[in-house]
Amino acid sequence: MPERPPEHLGKIASAMWRKVVPFLESKAPVTRVDAGLVELYCTQYEIYRKSYQSVIDDGIQTKIFRSLQDNTGTVIGKDFVGYKRNPATQIYNDAVKQLNAIGEQLGLSPKGRAEMAKIKLPDDGKEDIAEQMKKFLGDDNHQAN
Secondary structure: OOOOOOOOOOHHHHHHHHHHHHHHHHHOOOOOHHHHHHHHHHHHHHHHHHHHHHHHHHOOEEEEEEEEEOOOOOEEEEEEEEEEEOHHHHHHHHHHHHHHHHHHHHOOOHHHHHHHHHOOOOOOOOOOHHHHHHHHHOOHHHOOO
């Protein structure tokens, strides 16, 4: 997997790429196929960070007011009608869910690492698919005619 992040990633996603790729490669061989998952993880991390910044800057919710007008249409006051949730809170929640799901697939969580530890390659690493299928299906004596 390339150490350099793809050029189209944002600043935050690129920084995460530079952290995640060396970590993943230190734990297990990472292939080009995994690059798509790593990219998704990094972009979701950037979305998570930006949405969290919006929550910090704009708050979790905003007050909603309804304008009161006189018979000429001039606004003469405002009535408080409730609160509106900052849309960034939903974006934040969605990004956290995606980070958890993708991170687990990449082995970035304790559960994900435990699952990956269960996957074992054959000792020589060269057992062919036919041999693997024979083992999976059982020996030749039990095959149906």
